[in-house]
Amino acid sequence: MNYLWGGMLIAGIVYGVITGNIQGITDAVISSSKEAVTLGISMLGIVAFWTGLMEVADEAGIISGMTKAIAPIMHFLFPNIPKQHKALDSLSTNFVANILGLGWAATPAGLRAMADLQELERERGNREYTGNQSVRSASDEMCVFLVMNISSLQLIPVNIIAYRSQYGSANPAAVIAPAIVATFFSTVVAVIYCKVIVAKTK
Numbered sequence: 504m505n506y507l508w509g510g511m512l513i514a515g516i517v518y519g520v521i522t523g524n525i526q527g528i529t530d531a532v533i534s535s536s537k538e539a540v541t542l543g544i545s546m547l548g549i550v551a552f553w554t555g556l557m558e559v560a561d562e563a564g565i566i567s568g569m570t571k572a573i574a575p576i577m578h579f580l581f582p583n584i585p586k587q588h589k590a591l592d593s594l595s596t597n598f599v600a601n602i603l604g605l606g607w608a609a610t611p612a613g614l615r616a617m618a619d620l621q622e623l624e625r626e627r628g629n630r631e632y633t634g635n636q637s638v639r640s641a642s643d644e645m646c647v648f649l650v651m652n653i654s655s656l657q658l659i660p661v662n663i664i665a666y667r668s669q670y671g672s673a674n675p676a677a678v679i680a681p682a683i684v685a686t687f688f689s690t691v692v693a694v695i696y697c698k699v700i701v702a703k704t705k
Contacts, residue, residue, distance in 0.1 A: 542669060549665045557605050561596075570595035580651065580694070581644050590619035594648060601655035604662065613652060620645050643704065647697045654693035656686045 519528040560566050570592065577595055584590055593616040600609035624642050641649075660682040667675035 545669050546665060549661075554605075557600060557603075566596060566599055569599045573598060580647060580697070584623065584644060588619070588623060590616060590623050590644070593619050597648075597652065598655070601652065602658055604657045604659040604664075609652075613648075616648060617645065620648065643701050647701065650693050650697055651690070654686070654689040656690040657682055 516528060519525055557566070573595060574591075577591055577598070578584075578586065581591070581594065584594075593612050597609050597612035597616050600612060620642060623644070629642075658679075660678055663678050663682065664675045667678065
């Protein structure tokens with residue numbers, strides 16, 4: 504990605520020099536920098552609000568209730584994880600946060616989930632996950648988790664609604680129905696793909 508963005512930036516500057524539009528490049532840099540800072544400050548409040556709301560829901564037992572509700576789904580997706588293993592809790596919390604559209608709040612749970620899955624591999628005696636050496640491959644559960652995380656079903660796409668609101672959309676929440684449909688089908692495809700691929704590796 505660094506090479507991609509760097510190449511695009513250099514190409515834009517070179518094109519501006521060739522066409523004699525240096526002033527346009529300068530204006531674009533200044534305006535884009537200002538817009539990035541403004542957007543960052545605006546999104547900071549939204550991130551703080553939804554992350555705090557997630558903590559309140561967790562303390563109120565709402566998150567734990569939802570994680571218990573999706574337990575059968577988690578066992579279907581990760582049949583080889585022991586039912587009482589802590590990895591299931593962090594995985595479930597991440598899934599719930601993503602379903603609610605709280606992508607920012609889902610990140611800490613996702614990091615914990617990967618750490619717990621790595622610990623699970625140590626418990627299984629996988630030598631690649633012992634010690635401090637870097638791990639060059641991911642377990643089946645890690646791969647399934649990543650695919651499901653990317654395709655995640657979202658009931659309320661908070662991020663997109665926030666961006667649309669920031670840029671002056673007349674109806675920021677209009678994306679809810681299309682987002683539910685799109686992420687539902689992406690999740691179904693992801694589940695089928697994971698099951699097929701994992702079955703082939705056995």
